[in-house]
Every structure is written in C-alpha cells, then in structure tokens.
Amino acid sequence: MFRVIQIDPETLAIQLNAGAISAHSRGVDIFNFVDKARVDGILSPLLAANSTGDMDLLSFGTSYLHELRHFADLLLTPFGFYRIRTAFEFFKNLPYLVFVSDDKIPVPLMSGMDPITRAAIGLGAGFEKSVAYRLGSTSFSRVRVINAENHYDPANSSIRYGGDRILEALAYITQFEFLFQKCDTPEARHHFSSFFHLFEGSEFDLAYRWFIPDCHKMHPVKPCQTIRS
Amino acid sequence: MMAILFASLCGSIPVTVPPSSTLRRRQLRSRDVGEKLPSVRYHGLVGHFKESPRSSIEDPDEAFELVNAACQSLFGLGIVEEIEEDLQFSQSFVEMYRQVGPEATGVAAQLDPIPMLSELTEYRRRLFNTFKSDPQLFCTSQGFYEQTAPNLRPSFIYHNSHGIHLPDGVSYSRLPGQLIALFDRRLRPPKKSLRFPEPISVAYATWCPLVGDNGSRIEGFSTVIEDRERGIGYVQNNQLASRQGVYSLLAPLFRWILYGNKSRNISEAENDRWPAALGLDDSRFVIDPFYEEAEDISLPDAFLEFFGRSENYCDVCGAKATATNSYLVSARTMRQNQAVVKYYRARGADFEFQLLKLDWSDWLVCRADMERFNLSIPRRTSADPISR
Secondary structure: OOOOEEEOOOOOOEEEEHHHHHHOOOHHHHHHHHHHHHHHOOHHHHHHHHHOOOHHHHHHHHHHHHHHHHHHHHHHOHHHHHHHHHHHHHHHHHHHHHHHOOOOEEEOHHHHOOHHHHHHOOOOHHHHHOHHHHHHHHHHHHHHHHHHHOOEEOOOOEEOOOHHHHHHHHHHHHHHHHHHHHOOOHHHHHHOHHHHOOOOOOHHHHHHOOOHHHHHHHOOOOOOHHHOO | OHHHHHHHOOOOOOOOOOOOOOOOOOOOOOOOOOOOOHHHHHHHHHHHHHHOOOOOOOOHHHHHHHHHHHHHHHHOOOHHHHHHHHHHHHHHHHHHHHOOOOOOOHHHHHHOOHHHHHHHHHHHHHHHHHHHHOOHHHHOHHHHHHHHHHHOOOOEEEEEEEEEEOOOOOOOOOOOOOOEEEEEEEEOOOOOOOOOOOOEEEEEEEEOOOOOHHHOOOOOOOOEEEEOOOOEEEEOOHHHHHHHHHHHHHHHHHHHHHHHHHOOOOOHHHHOOHHHHOOOOHHHEEEOHHHOOOOOEEOOHHHHHHHOOOEEEOOOOOOEEEOOOEEEEOHHHHHOOHHHHHHHHHHOHHHHHHHHHHOOOOEEEEHHHHHHOOOOOOOOOOOOOOOO
C-alpha cells in the first residue's frame, strides 16, 4: 500500500515517505511546505497553496491536515489515548522481556497464547510461566478491545463502525470541509473528485464517509451540506 | 455529525486486567464503566437522533449541546466529564510507572518510555483545557483547521526506504535541530562486489527534533552522540532520548512482536533483522511461519497519482507501466519470492545486493513480470475506477 504521509497511532509521530517525495518533481517544495507548517502552523502554507492554485501542495497539505486531525483525536479522546496507553505499557515492559529475561519470544506474541499454536511452533509447556506469556496476556486483553471494535465480518458484510473508522470519518470531514469551504474551484473539484463525488458505496466511501447514510436518516428534510456535490 | 463522531470516541474504556510491570505488580484503580466503546456509543447516539429526525442544525453550539445531553442521558456522563475522568486515570497510570524505577540517563534513557508518555499526558491536558473552553475548536472543521491545527506540532519521521548512505547525511529539513538516524543498518556487500567495495552504513529513517515540538519546552538538545557500534545514536537529553528510543526501538519492536511481518508501516526496513540489530541471539525469537511472510500487492493508482503521471517504468524490465498493466509490490513481497531471488542472483552479486538487501522501496511491476514471478494480481473492481 503506497502512502506518502501517515500518523503512527502508537507514538503520534507523523511518518513521511521521504524517498517518494524526493523523487517527485516538486519534492523540494513539499519538504519546504513541511518546514513552513512546522514553524507557522498548517493554515498559512495551506492558504498560500490555495491562493496560487497549487494542486500538488494543496493535495499534500490537506493530507497533512487529515493526519493532524488524527493527532488531535488520538491524543485528546479516551479511545485514542487508550491506544497510546496500551502501547506505552508494553514499551515499559519490553526491555525486561528482551534484555533481562532469557525467555523465548514468539513472534507474534499471540502465537504463544494458544496452546496448540504454541506446540506447533516448538515452544515448551513452561512458556506459561514466562515473562513473555504474562506480558502477552496483558497486552492481548488491551488490544482485543481495539480489534473487536474494528471487526469486519465478511460472512454477512457487516461493518461495525468502530474507533478506527470513526477516526477516519473525523479526519475526512476536516479535510473535505477545508476544501469545500476554502478551495471550492472547478480545478479543486476535478483534482479531489473522490471528495466531491456523490456517495455511492465505493471503497473510498466505505473507508472515509460511511456515516453519510446515517446523516440522511437523522436529517431527512434537508441533507447535510457537506455531501452536496 | 462531527459532534456525534467525536463523542463516540470519548467513552473511557474499561481496564479488565490491571496494568502489570515485570518488576512488581501494582495496584491501580480498575474501572468498569460498562459499554462505552466507540461503536456502541456511535450506534447509541445515531439511534437516539434517528428516533426524532429533524432538519440539520446550523448552530454548532446547539448541535454540541444536543449531543452532550444525549451522552449524559445514554451513558451517564457528558463529554467533558468523560475525558476528565480518563485524564485522571492516565495521570495515575504515568505516576504508577514513574515509581517503578529511577529516571534513566544516557543510552538507558532510550529504553525508558515514561518521560515521553508523561510529556504526551501533559500535552493532552493542555488540549483538553482548550476543548473545555470551546468545544467547537474540535467539533467543527472550521474551528479545527483555523484554530486548533495551526497550534499542533507532532514529531516527524522521514523514511527513505531506498537507504541513505551515511555519513553524507540528508537535507529534508532546513530547520534548526538535527536529523537523527533512527533505523540504520551496517550492510556487508558481497565479496565480489564492484560497486560496493566496503561495508556501508545506511539510514532508512531519520527524525528531526525541534525545540518545543510536542509541547515540550526543552532547550539545548544540540548535542547528539552517534554510537555507530550499537547502530543507534542517542540524545544527551533524557526527554528526547526517551522519544528517540520510542521511535527507533520500542514502537517498531512492539509492532513486530505483536504482529510479525504482517505489520505494515511506511517503511518495511524497520522490521528487518531485529535480533541482530539488538545484539541478541536469533534463536530466542520463535517466529510463527504464518506471520513471517507478508504479501502486499496493490493497484498502482495512488503511486501514479502522487507523481502526476499516467505511466512510469517497470522496475524489473523497464517496460512502460500504466494503471491498467502494472502493480505496486512491497519490497518484502519481492524478497520472499524465490523466483525473484533466483532472477537477481543470476544477474550478479551487485544486483542482488542493491535490489534485495539495500533497497526497501516499493516496486512497480508490469503484468508480464507479475506473471513471470507468479505474483498474485489484484483485481480491479468497479469500486476502483482507473485513476483520474
């Protein structure tokens, strides 16, 4: 999966695909955009890109805005911070697991939790007394919540709109409404056509704006302004 | 809708197993706040408003108050109270771990994530105070992009999967502060190599710390000690060393130990050779074969769209590659394919070293080469129209 910019939900660092950006004809401008956004904040370089109709920078800049929305939601909301807390609990214990104990470490740790898989990959019965097992048990009680939240059941195509999808929806709305409210030009509509297209259940729709049918049901008289194409 | 989505993320999640430390088990207040998971809250709130549909609300303050009142009625706590409770819990969580041992210094500070967590918790408290004073700064897009987002300063990690040869350095950023190598490897070229006569140090990811980013007020972090023998550098500042350790070691190792090679990140190099990078015996890590390989093949649309091109060149044969006749294949997917390995071995030691060891960037592969290497070809559906 090709990505140019992406937040790491466990550390809140923004990861940039610097190799791809370097190979882009506007690579230097994109790196300069990042610098400006870090010094002045995201709004001023975004508005500058918009005022010159620079679709390359607008595209990168609104993706950056999308990730900043994730940054804020992950940090502020209890669900977001639950993910961070879960990871840091593991980080704190990791040095003991790796450097202090001599235990065998199954990769992934989950494979050591199940007795059958454990036997299949050659871990002995004594594994249940290990640091790795204790750490695995705690971690999986935490991670299970996140995984169950985002469970997709292909048997009946049911999607539970869990935490991760809600995070995506909030970031999508922020990105889209910036485009709609500040950059609504024919060129922007063409360049960001997935954002301005009517909802039709595409992969993009289900990933980012799955909430639109619910929006119609809550406001049947006057549809949400944000979904007008 | 934005207030509903935001409120859905605001339920404090129950802790069913008390947090544990391998040093000693500690008591922390265990909470059972019932079903407050995002999905439950979302469906509860949407169901509540579907019961009495109304035209969309223009006033964001009114919308927030309606959602907040619904939260109080459905879940027992308003949005502010819910975050406040979670903040208190997080604070006691940090305090508990802070008591586990003295603050580490030097290299050991890289293995202590608590200074970074403490920093994030403090930053969170500041964001919460902003939210409490005006929820619209988070619950309307305009409030967010005009007032909240411009004040956010996350850390940046620059990934260059091709590998940057040290010590030439990189210049991704012109800001003061320093690019510090996070994932670096010392690679040993083949003996017969013509292009790489000596072992080379390669950086796959760097991090540029700035004074004040993430809300810290730390000054004077300019002293960076590069410890190439260990393969990592560290910062002579415990707070920044904590961050560097989390970014370069603890977080990637967490992903690898929890998900094996199926964990997907912007750079695959970080998963490679962990035991060797840590100076540990390979045999301590028992890898479940099911998680050793990771097939990651996708349509090339996002790649071509980013570069603004309708066609490029196949990384294997150089033929023209378009959205309809090529695919994007991850470096690990290529390396785990025996036909690919055989093909590059036959072309010479330098090809094999360059393309199957040094360079971890994605491959653009034409259909003919996908078939030649028996790589599975993803199907384009009506939901994936060809790129604009």
